Amino acid sequence: MEIQELKVKAAQIRMDLLTIIHRAKTGHTGGSLSNTDILTALYYEIMNIDPANSKWEDRDRFIASKGHSVESLWCVLADRGFFPREELETYSQFGTRLIGHPNNKVPGIEMNTGALGHGLPISVGMALAAKRDGRSYRVFCLMGDGEQAEGSNWEAAMAGAHYKLDNLVGIIDRNRLQISGTTEEVMGLDPLDEKWAAFGWNVVSINGNDMEELLQAFRAVPEVPGKPTLIMANTTKGKGVSFAENVPAWHHHVPNDEELALALTELSASIEELTQKGQV
């Protein structure tokens, strides 16, 4: 896809996820909006996947370790054709398979996540299996920054470097917010990039809401043979919706009717701007 198209796609995904959260009256709005560009880059441009054959052996694997941001993932998977778009309407309803966290009954979901600090250890196992089997698929694991406080991440970080897993890509959605406030107030992480580097990872810091920078970083992997890559994606929580940006409460705030209308207006305006630019 062209860069411009990807940006439009990301805005549409944001509109979709706000709509399902509003309908269900539940969801993790801020973190979904912040990682939408990352998912868009991966699912529409970077990852080797086949929605019609979701279990294809050589597919790239994606693990949403920050499973609470599943709304963005449900919208991307539906749009990519892993399951019918209409099913999005069942999100969070009684008996649905589109629950509030990734659920591997749904095509496109590899593993059930939702308890933080599980994604990276799983991803290390998958990347190690690829190496042992001589397969070329890559494993992408999206983590939260607040999530970094779980020790299991650092156990996995050690193992990823130890086994020289250059087919493993960790991505941290570095939006600097968690539930109770900023990450630096709740449990300081800085200098987070130096920590990962000290654990033996190749660290790349980018603007994680910038499509060009995302594509460039993902395409360069593996930059250093024998080392796993950590993409420090500096993002804005609530990205794309002016009044939700950088506001901690939007972690799980659900837009009311007015807020939804306002957000959709903002996002359609940005789509319009992008399409006009594209025509010039």
Add this chain to the structure above:
Amino acid sequence: MNKIPNRQVICDTLLELAKDDRDIMVLASDSRGSAAMAPFANTFPEQFVEVGIAEQNIVGMSAGLAHSGKKPFVTSPACFLSMRSIEQIKVDVAYSRTNVKLIGISGGVSYGALGMSHHSVQDIAVARAIPGLAIVLPADRHETKKLTEALVKYDGGVYVRIGRNPVEDVYESDDYPFEIGKAVIVQEGSDITIIAAGETVRVALDAAKALSENGVSARVINMHTIKPLDEEAIIAAARETGRIITVEEHSIYGGLGAAVAEVVVQHHPVPMKVLGIPDEPAIAGKTAEVFRHYGLTGDNIKQIALELINK
């Protein structure tokens, strides 16, 4: 209808008690909002500790604080607190006999559509297997207040499980005797006994009321403390009413029903029925929808009671 969730009652009570007891401490794992502990954090910043999203660390740190004379209250979602940190609970709290109060919030199926990672319906089973750890599920806001006061005085490890939303009152006030380890008969009865804990006590009372319309006298026992279990109350119920139904917001394996059955079968075998979540990932939905799906309702319990009685 009561609008105060039990988690808020714990905060209110601790706010009161912490004024005169500087050793009371509250710890949170990016969970002060979900635990309704923000007022405590703001009022007593020196008695509040934020550990970030780190459930193993929160229990280990609390054990260290307790070892140094503090009275730590760990407030964290029940699902993670009970399972993620179980080894710290076993070794650092129970085995080392440290005075740590573990408050599991949003337990059972409170987290509705968030799925199995967030449902906490194995916590009682896991906690029961740890020697020296008490387990308490308060039934309503009055009992939660009394429990919180008792916890401050109790020396030792306790796992408390509460839900997320306000629950209907079971008691009219907090003017009744409450003691950790001592069951409360909330309704006298002679034909059958319904034993419940936590939010299901209300459901058991609904069932007893429905049964009375059929002329059946049902005893309702609030077994708020699942460990140490009030065996006498169970044996008396078996002897005096001849049939027992247990109701719990937990897997049918290893929880209240299993605990009661172990006593009944060894001391006074009578027909029994264990109601809870079957051995499957609980269906996603609102708490009431999930309860209805698994028959944890007054009407269903009434049917089962009638079948047991007519057998």
